[in-house]
Amino acid sequence: MTSAGEGGRPHEGEPPDGLPGIPKEWGVIVIPDDLSELADEVRAVQAELHPHRRQPLLAGTALRRLLRAGVRAPVLIVAMAVMVTIASLLASAWSQTPRPPSAVPASADSAARDTLPALELIGSDGHTVPLRGQMPAVVLLTDGCDCAGLITDTITAIGPRIAVVTVSSEAPPSTGTTPPPGATPQAQGKTIRHLRDPTGELRRELHLAEPDGTAAAVLVDHAGTIVRTFPRTASVETLLPDIARL
Known part of the structure; x- marks a missing residue:
């Protein structure tokens, strides 16, 4: 690896071409010759950022569940109303259906008329x-x-x-x-x-x-x-x- 002062890089306090300088609190920045050496640092940063990425996803999932519940309730109400209406119509039709007269034993009066x-x-x-x-x-x-x-x-x-x-x-x-x-x-x-x-x-x-x-x-x-x-x-x-x- 080479330090920021090596390889033609300006020393601290000498930004190239008028670019702003690197903050002092960052310390010494080392750029590796093989970028694969930064894999561990990348995974660490991703692990730190992961909880922050899940929060919007969880919020979106909860919102979708609320929307589905909000749609499901009216559908259930309408379905129940339709079922009650159909049951009422069937009961009304059944009550209006003519029924065969029940057999009544002949009384003495009816026998006398015959x-x-x-x-x-x-x-x-x-x-x-x-x-x-x-x-x-x-x-x-x-x-x-x-x-x-x-x-x-x-x-x-x-x-x-x-x-x-x-x-x-x-x-x-x-x-x-x-x-x-x-x-x-x-x-x-x-x-x-x-x-x-x-x-x-x-x-x-x-x-x-x-x-x-x-x-x-x-x-x-x-x-x-x-x-x-x-x-x-x-x-x-x-x-x-x-x-x-x-």
Whole structure:
């Protein structure tokens, strides 16, 4: 190595070409001929500078983490809101979905509506007569109705094994077209019965409206099951398709 005063270098206090001099506190500066000899000094300086370099890096990393956390929180809030909305829509759609009606055991009232009530009505002789004494039958409730023609047409339309039963609160008048009251076999082997129901119990049991000038007809098979009920009828033509089912 050579000192700063050797090799043509000016001595201390003599800066070349007007350049500023080296501070005295630096001491003697030695420039090695082989720069690799400065490797240890370079590593030492780098070690001293390393903590100062990590501080900006750590600060940048912390800032990025804060930014990511700041972005993640709104995203989570939005995601939760979307999930709650979807759940509400699904619950609303499920509640509006029509559900099949649950099976309900038939009550005594519904069974009574499916079969002809087993009532005891009053015959022409004043004695009680079972309403279901002759089945199958076409039962005509004739209160408030001028139903002589309907009764005659119904008797003509039925077969010999089907009875025609008329029910009214009062005994029907005997006319040329209406057979006399009673339960007697009529011409061609057909049975016609005229019964009185003073309290209107049959009409109530069948849930029929009050009389309105037309007859109500109930078609009953051999087992007493109601095939069909006509709340209002004035012509046998409306009954014929179901009479064929008796």
